[in-house]
Amino acid sequence: xxxxxxxxxxxxxxxxxxxxxxxxxxxxxxxxxxxxxxxxxxxxxxxxxxxxxxxxxxxxxxxxxxxxxxxxxxxxxxxxxxxxxxxxxxxxxxxxxxxxxxxxxxxxxxxxxxxxxxxxxxxxxxxxxxxxxxxxxxxxxxxxxxxxxxxxxxxxxxxxxxxxxxxxxxxxxxxxxxxxxxxxxxxxxxxxxxxxxxxxxxxxxxxxxxxxxxxxxxxxxxxxxxxxxxxxxxxxxxxxxxx
Amino acid sequence: xxxxxxxxxxxxxxxxxxxxxxxxxxxxxxxxxxxxxxxxxxxxxxxxxxxxxxxxxxxxxxxxxxxxxxxxxxxxxxxxxxxxxxxxxxxxxxxxxxxxxxxxxxxxxxxxxxxxxxxxxxxxxxxxxxxxxxxxxxxxxxxxxxxxxxxxxxxxxxxxxxxxxxxxxxxxxxxxxxxxxxxxxxxxxxxxxxxxxxxxxxxxxxxxxxxxxxxxxxxxxxxxxxxxxxxxxxxxxxxxxxx
Numbered sequence: 217x218x219x220x221x222x223x224x225x226x227x228x229x230x231x232x233x234x235x236x237x238x239x240x241x242x243x244x245x246x247x248x249x250x251x252x253x254x255x256x257x258x259x260x261x262x263x264x265x266x267x268x269x270x271x272x273x274x275x276x277x278x279x280x281x282x283x284x285x286x287x288x289x290x291x292x293x294x295x296x297x298x299x300x301x302x303x304x305x306x307x308x309x310x311x312x313x314x315x316x317x318x319x320x321x322x323x324x325x326x327x328x329x330x331x332x333x334x335x336x337x338x339x340x341x342x343x344x345x346x347x348x349x350x351x352x353x354x355x356x357x358x359x360x361x362x363x364x365x366x367x368x369x370x371x372x373x374x375x376x377x378x379x380x381x382x383x384x385x386x387x388x389x390x391x392x393x394x395x396x397x398x399x400x401x402x403x404x405x406x407x408x409x410x411x412x413x414x415x416x417x418x419x420x421x422x423x424x425x426x427x428x429x430x431x432x433x434x435x436x437x438x439x440x441x442x443x444x445x446x447x448x449x450x451x452x453x454x455x456x457x458x459x
Numbered sequence: 460x461x462x463x464x465x466x467x468x469x470x471x472x473x474x475x476x477x478x479x480x481x482x483x484x485x486x487x488x489x490x491x492x493x494x495x496x497x498x499x500x501x502x503x504x505x506x507x508x509x510x511x512x513x514x515x516x517x518x519x520x521x522x523x524x525x526x527x528x529x530x531x532x533x534x535x536x537x538x539x540x541x542x543x544x545x546x547x548x549x550x551x552x553x554x555x556x557x558x559x560x561x562x563x564x565x566x567x568x569x570x571x572x573x574x575x576x577x578x579x580x581x582x583x584x585x586x587x588x589x590x591x592x593x594x595x596x597x598x599x600x601x602x603x604x605x606x607x608x609x610x611x612x613x614x615x616x617x618x619x620x621x622x623x624x625x626x627x628x629x630x631x632x633x634x635x636x637x638x639x640x641x642x643x644x645x646x647x648x649x650x651x652x653x654x655x656x657x658x659x660x661x662x663x664x665x666x667x668x669x670x671x672x673x674x675x676x677x678x679x680x681x682x683x684x685x686x687x688x689x690x691x692x693x694x695x696x697x698x699x700x701x702x
Binding site: 325329332333335337338366431432433434435443444446447448450455457458459 | 568572578579580641676678679686689690691697698700
């Protein structure tokens, strides 16, 4: 059963402010929860229709009814369980490899896809501007499928972060007038900046970009909209990795 | 003002069955509607807060109030206008270039992204299995931003379509155990098949694939989920086009 206080806590974790305050976030569904447990994330509590779905201790496992689960779920189609986890600690950025930086990506689905791409392409550090959607937002957690535990995600003032870098580290940014990524010698280490869905890279960050790149367009018409930020990230990370 | 019959018609166009029956579909928002008009799609009628948003004839333009617009909108945040267009005719497939085929892609957002990618990479023909989400679904129309008018989208029995091809046309399919796309000589013409979100390419279609390819994974862990179908399509189309 779910107590009033537990219900209140779970509901509050919809909001970034309370996730930050409590150091907790919520995940739903057998698969996602099991992936987070396997990744050694510290479990706070779990609310499930059936305890046998998880290898957890009875101390923090609460058996609930479907109605109770529905009342605490963030999803329109509730899953068989909801768990609360402690937000893991963030590590320092490792500059030996590629670092991806996001300048105000706002859509949770896009951030989820980008985190999965980092995991796939072995990008260990993802640096997000403070206005980028929170990676512990329930929609992002559902979209990342456990990848969120395998990528070190740092929220910081992106302008300060880029300004404080060693000037020898190249900072790549995608612009319509950039040089074709097919013609570039792309290095194994450096920073790649991706911009906001509507506005691209902001002028303050643009000033800190040292290398302007572009994904060539093949369609005949000039009307084609720019690529979605998640698909552009897929293509660019692939180009950096393919060698 | 919106008549009862017009309201009934617009509501019915939520459903594929009625879109097919009437040969009509709905688009919302100034930008999307103007792009469809510019692309010479035949306009059936337009319901707008202000006629000056569009260069249309008064015959099919209806001025509506915000409340009326809200009552016919498909969106949670209604736009300034809703238009009904005639579904354009489908052309025959041109085998001189690359053809993309979708084996039961179900998510409207994924299909929308894939249509934009076709437009970007100059893929003129997109062949969809009958179970693939309808490209005139309102969510797809909103996601494609006009690209839907620049790609020839054919719905057909994919198994029959692939079986009836000239055997010399290569059929590419993505599988975890395929050959690295980085090592392949990718041709300028051929068919690329992308599979369903949950199940990938179905066994019947797999039999018709002549070349199994894969996107290499760089992350250290083997736990990384497969890539989302839209991001995988982005990477594969980029590989075919980059030469």
